[in-house]
Amino acid sequence: MWEDPSCVLTKNLWVLNSVLFGCAWDYTLIAAFFFFFFSRSFPRFSVMGVRGLQGFVGSTCPHVCTVVDLKELAEKHRTRYPGCIPTIVVDAMCCLRYWYTPESWICGGQWREYFSALREFVKTFTAVGIKLVFFFDGMVEQGKRDEWVRRRLRNGREIARIFHHLKTHREQPGRNMFFIPSGLAIFTRFALKTLGQETLCSLQEADYEVASYGLQHNCLGILGEDTDYLIYDTCPYLSISELCLETLSTVMLCREKLCESLGLQVMDLPLLACLLGNDVVPEGMFESFRYRCLSSYTSVKENINKKANMILAVSDHISKVLHVHQGEKALEEMLPLGPNKALFYKGVASYLLPGQNSPWFSQKFRGEITLNQQVISVGPEPEVKQEVPMCTEPEVKQEVPMCTEPEFKQEVPMCTEPEFKQEVPMCTEPDSKQEVPMCIDSDSKQDISICTDPESKREVPMCTDPESKQQVPMCTEPEVKQELPIGTGPEFMQEASISTNLEVKQEDPVAMGYEIRQPVTMVSDPEILQIARTHHVQGESYLVYNIVSSGEIECSNTLEDELDQALPSQAFIYRPVRQRVYSLLLGGSEDGTSTGPTVKEWFVYPGNPLKHPDLVRPLQMTVPGGTPSLKLLWLNQEPEAQAQRLETLLACFNLSSSKEELQAIESPFRALCCLLIYLFVQVDTLCLEDLQAFIAQALCLQGKSTAQLINLQLDYINPRAVQLGSLLVRGLTTLALVNSACGFPWKTNEFMPWNVFDGKLFHQKYLHSEKGHSVEVLLEQNRSRLTKFHNLKAVVCKACLKENRRIVGRAHWDSHHTGRWGRQGSSSHRTSSGYIRSGQGQPWRNQGPGSRQHEHDQWRRY
Template sequence: MRYYKGAAMGVKGLQWFIENVRPEVCVEVNLNEIAKRIRQEHPQRTPTIVVDAMSCLKYWYTADAWVHGGQWKEYIHSIESFIEAFTSVGIKLVFFFDGVVEQNKRTEWVRRRLENNREIDKIFQQIKTSGQQPAKEMFFIPSGLATFSRFALKSLGVETWCSLQEADYEIAKYGLLNNCMGILGQDSDYIIYDTAPYLSINKLQLISMTTVLYSRENLCRSLGLNKCDLPLLACILGNDIVSANSLQSLRKKCMALYQRKQNMLPQRSDTVLAVARYISECLCSSDRIKEMARLPISEEVRNLLERGIHSYLLPAQQSPWIISKKDNISDIPSCVMEICEDVLKIAREQHIKAEGFMVYNVLSVGEVECSNTLEDPNETELPGQAFVFREARQRIYTLLLSAQHDSSKSISEVKEWFVYPGNALQMPEMVNIIPLNLPEGLPDLKKLWVSEEPAMKNLRFTTFLALFDLHEFVEEISVLEPPVIGICCLLIYISRQVDSLSIEDIDAYLSQAICVRNKPLSHFSFTEVHYVDTRAVQLASLFIRGLTVLIAANTTCGFPFKMAYLMPWEIFDGIHFHSKYLKSHAGCSERDLLEENINWISQFHDLKVLILKACEKKGRIIQSKPRKPLAGKYSPGFRAQNRKRFRLAPRSQTIMKYKMSQSKTSKLCPSYNI
């Protein structure tokens, strides 16, 4: 996963240096013109750009609202527009997502997750202070955005891949081997690899189809280096493999030599210049390997430096700085358990094609991770999503680990790197499997995935329900529409797991899902809330993370449902949920929550009865517990007295014209929550 808060990934300080100190490296290009030239010179070749999809998430998420859980219909529309802009000028796009976190980068992954936690803490503090979404500079992508973006692209028919190793490497490799016209992303590692040209996603203007090309040749010319020297430069500066601290003493030596010659105070740009000059003047002899051996660093750091250089070498490439090219991480990770080869092969193929979720990571290395979620670190009543969905994950692990060959050597736990407040991520949590309640026992995983026997369709469905402990409700749930089945399973599960969940919360979840399913994109641009509730923010993130568990269960069970039915743009909208939450806790009637639509009210009632029945079956009685907003200027009373001072969105003006119910609860619905 990547850090999304604006800092470029890759080589420490290099992206800033290129953009602020060496403008000659930044060349504005017109992608349409480049594509035309390629077609003229090579009529049989389709101009292709390989895209670092993880770098695009912030570019694609253009909705103003982000803290409420995501504006998903707007998001997928943004991706559609992005793809159309390229296809209209004859450019093919190929997308890559990170599929693993390599062990030699786990430390950096942890550092960024903990840094994100601090940013999230500030976000919640700001919400509590102002009652509003924080300013744009605090933007944090909605939970689950990276996961669902894979399926969004797949649903739109574009070529999408999920990496088996570091995605940067696979992207650079694809760009080289397929003679791509460019790599679109925002990671300075792409200027280090000797591959296709590096194009900026941040500078991309879709209307004019222009962006900035970071010229590898111009960078080398300005620094007095050869292309083969760039990996060494990157490693001394610090990257994801060689931490900046590892070679701090060497950089200090470079700086001392550089400043002695410059005879001036150090500048921010001097580190890159100093290291480059040190390489070109002190190390670039006819025998670079001997020069590497003379570097004033320990043997351990030298080995790390060599590994860092190796990581930039693509197929058939060599480096004068190292004796030989070591193999990069194997395409198939070494298994921590003996899994049926056919099962692993199927899971691997699904993983590569971005068709499944989580399954291959469990089967191949027995390890999974989940990045940051918008969760309030000071929230005491709502457990983190890592805990809420652990039981479902444990059942998923049970089913997956049943594919082990030797029961005497079988492994019964999975390593989890899940980010939540209070978890220092010093080591993974070992999560055990738990029994799966199926009358016929655990199904054969390979048959569950590939068999076309008529009975398998039903078995996949019942197994899916068993993962959420809903095997007793097969008949009631099976008659529902597929998208509604996902909603129902998720809300029953959350209601059982979260003791503080109230009737008002269920009403908000359920009413927004029903309304979202039946509204066009154009409706949501008119929905606005004037008060942000931190609990609603966390409940929204909880629901979205729950959808990722649904798609993991769907993959594990051999796809009893089309993945499209479990996507958030089908059943969730952050602003809409927030509006329903505030209205529900203010005492609005079910009729108002369902916007007086008789059909929606009927469906809402049937699903709510089923959810409460399933909870009661487990001894969980859901209580009404309306919650008032924080006191102060964002309270209902203040807004009622100062209504003219607050701008109402067009959607709010429309809703306020609705005829209010004569019930007492309906009259309690204040205007602030619309």
């Protein structure tokens, strides 16, 4: 059984207490102590959300933290709601660093070991009948872009410290410098889907959709590490850092108890969060106001820190000053909002879940804020008859095929009830293809979601909380994989939460006099947009919907050494591939000139201050027979279409001439060779020893167990090998983008890292290859692998020769191959150095980050 380190430490505290004092303390106090200790001891694990709230809860309000047994909670839930599955909604982005338990993280990721850990995590909950629903961030909201940039720049400084440690000590830094492997989020999503889990990708900030899902589906709790879940009025907040898999216990943080300690009501918490500072409202905005509250606060406690006293002082001001005049004065009259009024109200409104209102401003004002945020769900006009993948009433008998990743076989219909002009959420069983609309209970006049088990034909009504009287469409049989209504009309296409379409609007925005401005999307075809949206929400695609809807994508930090200029940044190496994908998705110029639409790229690389996005244009690609349309790639199921999907994928990597050789390679080495050919054509500082290490580790990986990989020991850590490992993993994420855009010509499992890459194993092969060990040594004296090795090597070398790229060993390099080409963007002048090639011999345009509109982004090598 995989056990979280926090579980071990919690048990040790309990044992220590029993030995020293011979009695049992209140276990809640122990949990609170550990919660506080953990947040203070590991700054890399700091949670997001309200500034200082986690430390305050642990030190000043320990009774807010309660140890809970999840098995007991699940049993109580079954008793209270017969027929309903106890469900925990998981904020996956908060859990990544806690899930990644492999000891080695520096070499590019221990993916086989990580996959096993995830399998044990899921298995533990499944064994006690608890369903898990995982949410991943799908995009960065514009209002939180500054916070995203701030964290990426901070991560860049930490990466510089990591490489300094590697060069000084030649060993992996301690866990206090832990940095999650590149691509962990995207590959975790695919891993969970492979394990049969319901995995969703957000259309706005994930924490809002997580909180909405938890409220509407009456979940046991939200598992994560974000103090915003104490602010949302939703289901209980469960700490992932406190989770002990062995006992299935964790710490639950109670917002009602927090309000008791602060003298506030739950509806006051969004106001408090914005006054303290969160991901929307900068902490410095109300700094002077907080100090005024503190100076007039009469109950300052000397035994707690200044931050805790500040939280108490602001809470006291809300309860004793603002509450007194509430209703008589507008909030802006009682607070120094000034020019920050709109931002402040936006921050407060961001915590209001569907159907909730704030007593601190009118519903009319909230409607204006909501419209500005583009998060409302608006049903389609009845006269608009556009062909969009959607399910209709049975008598219409209209079927529109959905392009579905072959491995997952999931389809999510969009349902509109034509008679009432309302969006009807559907409960769909993927295998049986049964779709059952919501019905109305004639006695209670309440909406009742009916889910039908295709095997038993038994209908189960929606769960209703007897205390809150809230309707909770949670009744699903275990076989039912999804309850995902997608009800946004194609002509509106707002960035709407998948879980907000049940919201009942109090006022008509049009009647209120507000103009509903529809967002401009990069692709006008509503059918293509809807398909891309569906795959995005289901977590089956990667970045495609972001490109076709907003034309803006981002990529976080990679383990790259800004002082080592021998290797270019992955952001530049894979940019030509992304440009060809832009051409496929958005269209490009027919003559190859740069007149197509630009895509905003927020990619982190050394030297990029992230003040502005890179503006990147599509790059025309050559597909035999012409570039196919997206409808053909995404909707056509004929064999000829599958062939065109593969042709298009290879064209994105400029590898059409190597199609026959690549098709002859067995899975999973086909995808690996595709990447290796592209990498070695693009980057001249890669040598024969690098190629041999990549191929040898992939072949040896197939015959190794997880235990063997765990026990693998390295003599030392090489910084260049660290970068190469991250570079290949970023290539696999790029392949996920291309595969999604081309209609899934390859099964996703073919290029998952746990099948083709292991960080420690690659590092071992790299060290051996660098020392000049023979191929037989690299292959561990396994003669059966020798033939495969030479075949794979021959395919890569032959394809590179077609591009005039001859792969040689370090000993055969010319004197000018010093491995010291300047990295693009590594200095303030951002000088071009030409270490990447494109095959057309056009140099890189030297443009700075503030005004850069990258043309074809074609490089030549010296």
